[in-house]
Amino acid sequence: MPIQLLLIALRHRNYRLFFFGQMISQVGTWMQTTVQAWLVLQLTHSALLLGVVSLLQYLPAMIFSFYGGVLADRVPKHRLLLVTQSISLVQSAAMWLLVR
Structure with missing residues (x-):
């Protein structure tokens, strides 16, 4: 079930974009966590x-x-995802620059 x-949800273009984008982001997060450790x-x-x-x-996730x-309920979801993913990208790039 x-x-x-x-499969029904993946028929919708926006959900497909979100699903596969989040999948790629999550794999990147797992790789970053492993490499950082x-x-x-x-x-x-x-x-x-x-x-x-x-x-x-x-710790920040637990605190905030x-x-x-509350923020997620009050701001547009699309903009929030763009901002948070962009911040994550900048953080990953900074770590890469510092380590190389």
């Missing part, structure tokens, strides 16, 4: 610092999730 619902471990050889970096990575929910 869930597969049938997904590997880089911290390679540079410091410290499991403690690896844990601290992992904690700090998700309520405010983000």
Whole structure:
């Protein structure tokens, strides 16, 4: 049943764009998280610092999730996605420039 619902939803162009765009973004996020953890471990050889970096990575989401929910209800979704994904791109590019 869930597969049938997904196939029905994928008939709509806007949903297809959103679905595959989010899929690509999520894979990029997973790769960045993995590489960041590997880089911290390679540079410091410290499991403690690896844990601290992992904690700090998700701490803003825990703190600001309520405010983000209110913001998501009050602003246009399309613009919000563009802004958040652009910020994520800039952050990833900055990390790439610093590491290379």
